[in-house]
Every structure is written in structure tokens, then in C-alpha cells.
């Protein structure tokens with residue numbers, strides 16, 4: 001186990017903190033090492049090609065009959081909450097430099113709530129405009145996403161789009177189901193009647209991590225490329241002293257950094273101990 005005293009914490013500059021406060025998102029370049037990125041690249045490509053055998057894993061469905069990335073994408077539009085079942089998903093939701101950034105943005109105490117791995121092979125849709133805190137409610141409201149780019153992501157392969165400033169807006173209750181389109185996955189809700197004119201593209205290089213506020217209006221569109229995947233591992237966190245009923249409540253979520261008076265759980269696949277907060 002690596003402790004806080006053996007490792008240099010990743011520190012944000014004042015400019016980065018200000019940028020996150022003002023814009024509602026922050027890209028931290030190269031937060032994953034080339035080795036870590038290589039591991040996620042290999043693993044997620046194995047998933048896409050149906051080479052990972054989940055048949056013995058408690059709580060997961062047996063393997064699909066299909067063998068192509070498109071089959072897997074249809075079966076698992078997103079591999080959601082696999083950190084509760086599979087070691088590598090747990091290890092990257094608890095990635096120490098990501099937790100350092102979260103400690104500075106929403107901490108000092110941090111809990112890991114949700115994980116989703118998206119493959120998004122060529123031709124596959126994204127998700128229409130939404131705010132994550134509509135779904136995952138935390139009190140105090142401290143939700144933050146950390147979006148790890150496994151591939152370079154840009155307009156062509158369907159990177160995320162953000163509307164900066166909307167992190168100051170309340171959570172809209174006016175949501176509907178969008179028409180099924182090439183761009184958007186059917187069945188996932190869309191915020192109605194909001195001004196999205198200020199949308200910016202959140203382009204990222206593989207290994208970058210984009211942090212975004214739970215109120216920030218965002219979407220991602222279809223992967224229009226011929227041959228490029230747009231894979232990402234996106235995890236959601238909140239201050240560990242915030243109450244939530246989402247996903248089984250506080251006692252189902254891992255205390256990732258610092259301490260809390262609330263119930264929580266521990267990592268299942270390692271001897272991970274939350275580092276003490278401080279010094280970021």
C-alpha cells in the first residue's frame with residue numbers, strides 16, 4: 001500500500017481552482033501515467049471484443065453471445081457500477097491523483113459513488129443534455145464527475161459538450177425523453193427548454209481527466225468517426241459528509257479520502273485505506 005507520506009500529492013494551482021469555480025469543469029492533463037493508460041486501453045478493448053469473462057463474477061450477467069464491439073455496446077451501453085464487482089474498476093475509481101484533485105474541489109473528505117465505462121465505438125450515440133445531480137442527489141449538494149479519457153476525444157468521435165456557467169443554475173425538473181436519434185441514446189432523459197447556446201467542446205487527450213460539477217449541463221453526441229472508439233471511464237464522487245440515498249445510500253459507497261461521521265464501505269479488492277485529507 002502506498003501512503004500519503006510516500007507519494008507526492010497532486011496539487012491544483014489557484015488558477016485551476018478558479019477555473020473550475022467559474023466554468024464548472026476542469027481538465028487536468030496527463031493525470032494517468034502511460035502505464036495506467038495502457039492498462040485501461042487493453043482492458044477496455046478486451047471488453048469491447050468480449051474477451052473478458054464475467055461468468056464467474058457474482059452480480060454480473062453472463063457473457064453476451066455477440067463478439068463485436070457493437071454487440072457489447074448494445075448489451076452494455078455503459079458498464080455501470082462494475083467497481084462493485086471487478087478489481088480494475090475499483091482500482092481506478094480510487095486512483096490517488098484523481099482523489100487529490102477531488103479533495104481540493106469538493107473535499108476534504110471524499111466518497112466514491114458511481115462508475116461507468118463507456119466504449120462508444122464508431123456510429124454509437126451519446127446522451128442528450130442533462131445535469132448529473134438530477135439523478136444523484138447529495139446533501140449538501142457536492143456531486144462531481146471525473147471523466148478519464150481512454151481515447152483522444154474530439155467533436156468527430158463524440159467528446160463531451162459543456163455549457164459553462166450552468167453549474168450556478170438549479171437542477172431543472174423539466175426533463176423528457178428525447179426522440180431516438182443518431183446522436184442520442186433512446187430512453188435517457190433530456191433537460192427541456194434551456195439555453196445551450198454557450199456550449200463548448202470538452203476535447204481531451206487519452207490520459208487526461210476532466211472534472212465537472214454535478215449541476216453543469218452537458219451532453220455527448222454520436223461517434224461519427226469511421227474507425228475511432230471514444231472510450232472513457234467516468235466516476236462520480238461527493239463530499240463524504242454529504243447524505244445520499246442514491247445507489248444504496250452512504251453505507252454502499254466507499255470512503256475514498258479523509259474521514260466521515262456517516263456510514264460507508266471499504267474497498268473490496270485491495271487493502272486501500274483512505275489517505276488523510278490535507279495538503280492539497
Ligand SMILES: O=C(O)CCC(=O)C(=O)O
Pocket residue numbers: 118126127132145160218219220232234
Ligand atoms: O461520456 C459520455 O458520453 C457521457 C457521460 C455523461 O454524460 C456523464 O457521465 O454524466
